[in-house]
Amino acid sequence: MRLPEQEENRxxxxxxxxxxxxxxxxxxxxxxxxxxxxxxxxxxxxxxxEDAALGAFSVFFTQSPSFLDLPRRFQRPRRMRT
Numbered sequence: 001m002r003l004p005e006q007e008e009n010r011x012x013x014x015x016x017x018x019x020x021x022x023x024x025x026x027x028x029x030x031x032x033x034x035x036x037x038x039x040x041x042x043x044x045x046x047x048x049x050e051d052a053a054l055g056a057f058s059v060f061f062t063q064s065p066s067f068l069d070l071p072r073r074f075q076r077p078r079r080m081r082t
Contacts, residue, residue, distance in 0.1 A: 033053045
């Protein structure tokens with residue numbers, strides 16, 4: 001016996017969203033970045049390409065132009081939107 005199509009779609013959607021976590025996004029991002037070539041030369045290679053890409057991602061994720069400003073933003077009281 002099969003579930004009604006609407007119920008089946010709801011269950012599939014719930015499963016799909018349950019698998020979409022921040023950790024899984026970062027894991028996918030790291031796997032993708034690991035395939036990037038590192039063509040840098042010289043001695044200025046103390047940070048990996050993965051570190052640089054994750055740093056860039058964090059700016060977009062936090063939507064803060066400054067890492068130093070981020071803790072200040074969390075300390076400020078939030079204004080209620082009306």
